[in-house]
Amino acid sequence: MDVFLTSPWIPPEWVRAHGLQPRGIWAAENLQRLPCPLSAGVCAFAESAVRFAQSRAESAAVFSTACDQMRRAFDAAIFRGQRQAFLFNLPATWQTAAAGQILRSELERLGRFLLAMGGRAPSPEQLWLEMLQAGRTRKLLLESARASSSRGFAEAVARFHWDGSFSPPPPAAPADQIPLALVGGPFLASHWKWLDALEAAGGRVALDATEMGELSLAPPLESETVAKDPFDTLFRGCLDNTIGVFQRPNARLYSWLKPRLASRQARGIVLWHFTGCDLWRAEAPTLRETFGLPVLLLEACAEPGAAPRDLNRLQAFVETLR
Amino acid sequence: MNASPRKLTLDEWDDRHEQLRRDGLREPTYGGPLRRHVVRDRNFRLQHLQFDNSPAALRLWNFLLTENQRLHQARANGDKLVGAMKDLGTVPVMAYSLPSMRAFYPDGAWWTPCLMECGDMLLQQAETMGLDSSFCPVRAMLPAFEHGGHFPRPDLLVCSAGAICDDFSAIAQRLEHLGHPILWWEMPRRRQPDSGETACALPGGLSAPKIQVDCVRAELGRVGQALGELAGKHLDDVWLADGIRAANRVRRTLESLRRTVYAAPAAALPALEMLVAEMLAIHFCSDREESIAVLDGLLAEAQSRARRNQFAVSADAARIFWVNPVADLRAMNLLEEIGGRICGTDYMFTHALDLIPEDLPPLEALARAALADPMVGPASDRAARIVRECRANGAEALVVSRIPGASHCAREGEIILQFARREIGIPAIELEISPVCDAMRTGLRSRLQALVEIARDRRPA
Ligand code: SF4
Ligand code: SF4
Numbered sequence: 081m082d083v084f085l086t087s088p089w090i091p092p093e094w095v096r097a098h099g100l101q102p103r104g105i106w107a108a109e110n111l112q113r114l115p116c117p118l119s120a121g122v123c124a125f126a127e128s129a130v131r132f133a134q135s136r137a138e139s140a141a142v143f144s145t146a147c148d149q150m151r152r153a154f155d156a157a158i159f160r161g162q163r164q165a166f167l168f169n170l171p172a173t174w175q176t177a178a179a180g181q182i183l184r185s186e187l188e189r190l191g192r193f194l195l196a197m198g199g200r201a202p203s204p205e206q207l208w209l210e211m212l213q214a215g216r217t218r219k220l221l222l223e224s225a226r227a228s229s230s231r232g233f234a235e236a237v238a239r240f241h242w243d244g245s246f247s248p249p250p251p252a253a254p255a256d257q258i259p260l261a262l263v264g265g266p267f268l269a270s271h272w273k274w275l276d277a278l279e280a281a282g283g284r285v286a287l288d289a290t291e292m293g294e295l296s297l298a299p300p301l302e303s304e305t306v307a308k309d310p311f312d313t314l315f316r317g318c319l320d321n322t323i324g325v326f327q328r329p330n331a332r333l334y335s336w337l338k339p340r341l342a343s344r345q346a347r348g349i350v351l352w353h354f355t356g357c358d359l360w361r362a363e364a365p366t367l368r369e370t371f372g373l374p375v376l377l378l379e380a381c382a383e384p385g386a387a388p389r390d391l392n393r394l395q396a397f398v399e400t401l402r
Numbered sequence: 403m404n405a406s407p408r409k410l411t412l413d414e415w416d417d418r419h420e421q422l423r424r425d426g427l428r429e430p431t432y433g434g435p436l437r438r439h440v441v442r443d444r445n446f447r448l449q450h451l452q453f454d455n456s457p458a459a460l461r462l463w464n465f466l467l468t469e470n471q472r473l474h475q476a477r478a479n480g481d482k483l484v485g486a487m488k489d490l491g492t493v494p495v496m497a498y499s500l501p502s503m504r505a506f507y508p509d510g511a512w513w514t515p516c517l518m519e520c521g522d523m524l525l526q527q528a529e530t531m532g533l534d535s536s537f538c539p540v541r542a543m544l545p546a547f548e549h550g551g552h553f554p555r556p557d558l559l560v561c562s563a564g565a566i567c568d569d570f571s572a573i574a575q576r577l578e579h580l581g582h583p584i585l586w587w588e589m590p591r592r593r594q595p596d597s598g599e600t601a602c603a604l605p606g607g608l609s610a611p612k613i614q615v616d617c618v619r620a621e622l623g624r625v626g627q628a629l630g631e632l633a634g635k636h637l638d639d640v641w642l643a644d645g646i647r648a649a650n651r652v653r654r655t656l657e658s659l660r661r662t663v664y665a666a667p668a669a670a671l672p673a674l675e676m677l678v679a680e681m682l683a684i685h686f687c688s689d690r691e692e693s694i695a696v697l698d699g700l701l702a703e704a705q706s707r708a709r710r711n712q713f714a715v716s717a718d719a720a721r722i723f724w725v726n727p728v729a730d731l732r733a734m735n736l737l738e739e740i741g742g743r744i745c746g747t748d749y750m751f752t753h754a755l756d757l758i759p760e761d762l763p764p765l766e767a768l769a770r771a772a773l774a775d776p777m778v779g780p781a782s783d784r785a786a787r788i789v790r791e792c793r794a795n796g797a798e799a800l801v802v803s804r805i806p807g808a809s810h811c812a813r814e815g816e817i818i819l820q821f822a823r824r825e826i827g828i829p830a831i832e833l834e835i836s837p838v839c840d841a842m843r844t845g846l847r848s849r850l851q852a853l854v855e856i857a858r859d860r861r862p863a
Contacts, residue, residue, distance in 0.1 A: 148567050152813035153813070155782065167591065171588050172571070173563055173587075182613070185613050358536065358537055362533065
């Protein structure tokens with residue numbers, strides 16, 4: 081059975097260890113395209129997740145509480161009759177024992193849900209194997225991040241989120257393109273054309289810090305020696321490596337960005353956000369002030385061809401950084 | 403002084419105030435004519451509102467509109483000020499348990515653009531700070547913090563995180579980046595206990611798994627420690643229990659008031675004053691003892707009117723259940739102008755109206771009360787309570803008033819409306835009310851009018 085995950089912070093290895101197929105919903109090529117902005121201020125990504133999950137009655141969907149929109153998307157899914165859905169309570173804080181307890185218990189609860197969906201109880205060895213495998217793939221992706229083409233890297237990460245596999249992304253063509261950081265919310269397959277447009281405008285993504293990009297690739301396990309309690313290692317990995325805009329405070333996001341923006345020599349930030357996404361949108365001034373870089377807000381909407389104004393803005397942004 | 407209930411304009415209140423004074427009205431220190439809130443504080447919206455004519459209502463308005471001055475005075479007297487953000491009703495109970503401590507909601511800046519008819523420029527300033535109209539009016543809080551003038555800078559800022567709206571979460575985070583440290587505490591999204599989990603009963607007929615109650619209790623323990631450190635005292639169970647009892651005194655009075663006004667065949671007090679009165683529950687408008695006195699006054703007035711068979715809104719008015727606070731207070735007047743009346747409300751803090759259990763250890767009781775927040779649970783729980791109260795109070799129609807930009811409104815309105823239509827089959831609409839709704843007044847009026855007419859048409863002949 082496919083289990084669609086709406087957040088990269090819900091560990092796919094936990095699903096796979098139950099014998100089910102985790103799939104990052106954002107990586108689905110046919111994630112429904114909705115007119116945007118949606119009239120009611122609904123985040124189009126959250127709404128797409130609801131509709132996609134509804135259209136796959138034979139699958140299960142795991143929503144997260146990372147933002148109000150997604151939390152309420154779950155409410156909407158249930159209200160519309162979705163039965164095989166689970167809401168994972170991702171704590172916004174991580175510094176306290178209480179937050180840890182919530183996270184641990186949510187992983188356990190998710191495990192029970194997966195069993196109810198027909199999964200099998202994972203042995204510690206199976207879980208460890210899945211964790212190792214996922215860790216290795218993340219490591220390969222992270223190692224390839226610097227030298228890959230913008231679009232190739234996005235596709236490779238999406239592939240990993242879709243089926244867990246690794247396909248080496250093509251290297252970036254050597255050119256004097258302006259290195260930029262792409263920061264923000266979900267960057268879907270339907271958005272990849274923006275990367276082509278960016279390169280055509282003379283820029284390139286030196287750092288893909290979108291939620292489902294490099295930001296979603298937790299560092300590999302410290303040791304490959306089998307842990308005494310793999311579940312505990314999984315839990316601690318989640319607690320330590322979740323880096324989201326929804327966290328309070330969101331200092332981890334900024335600590336993560338700082339060295340990477342410097343080492344990738346990013347000259348500007350493209351802040352990618354869905355209409356109605358308050359969490360990312362509100363970060364624009366803080367990103368500007370913290371890193372002293374120009375920030376371009378780009379709304380996740382149509383393809384570049386269908387949004388000439390935004391395309392112009394992107395081109396002008398790159399132009400001014402020359 | 404017991405005049406028949408009537409709505410007065412601000413001009414009319416000037417004369418009435420003079421008359422009341424001549425007749426020997428004794429007011430608290432914050433009393434005086436309402437006009438001064440326009441002249442001194444530029445609360446221009448008051449010029450366009452209709453107020454109840456009772457001395458109890460006068461006291462209520464003066465209490466509300468002097469909060470800033472009273473907070474400054476409290477600080478000058480040595481009190482510590484806590485900015486409680488987002489939880490609406492729990493942290494203030496803890497803060498007021500300590501002597502010489504007051505809590506207020508900077509979120510209250512929500513209504514400043516309305517009261518000042520945007521003359522404060524807070525929304526425009528928020529826009530230059532990166533918060534445009536895609537955020538709810540609470541964005542006014544950010545410039546209010548930065549530029550001062552609307553409330554004193556608190557000595558401690560506390561904000562719940564997790565199951566809260568994106569608007570507030572984002573704005574509070576921005577506030578912290580601007581150098582206002584925040585104590586964040588985790589509020590998990592409430593859920594039903596799974597089979598095999600220990601269930602805890604919450605106020606409002608809800609339940610949650612023990613693990614969530616434990617988490618919130620531990621988090622509130624952390625908040626309590628910070629409050630104690632600020633006060634230089636240990637916030638122990640004895641103080642907390644006293645604080646809970648005092649908060650329940652407020653809640654009981656409010657409950658009596660709501661019952662007297664909402665459940666009765668006709669409304670003894672207007673919707674606008676009732677909205678303000680309900681707001682007192684969340685942080686006592688920065689003075690717990692005085693808020694009790696204000697509510698006692700309103701309750702006495704409402705009961706006296708009911709005994710005299712005199713009402714602020716006629717018995718013929720359509721009985722409307724109202725969901726969410728209105729960004730423009732004038733909308734409450736409008737509803738009554740066109741023949742509606744409020745018979746029940748959910749202004750997003752029903753958990754601050756329910757009694758906090760007094761038979762549990764205080765932090766446990768507060769954790770359960772906090773988890774009963776309608777905004778931290780599923781929309782269907784909120785809808786179920788609304789339907790229950792619609793039934794109990796004989797609602798003839800339902801209005802979900804949409805808050806512009808609010809992340810939760812994008813979804814929950816639809817769920818509440820459908821749930822209500824399905825369960826009780828009353829006419830229901832959703833409408834958006836901006837902080838100054840004059841421009842859309844005609845459209846708003848006709849939609850509300852249509853609703854009222856439909857509700858009346860459905861009455862048995
Ligand atoms: S894009 Fe923003 S609003 Fe939409 S689900 Fe993600 S965090 Fe929430
Ligand atoms: S979005 Fe709603 S809950 Fe949040 S601050 Fe605005 S009005 Fe309050």
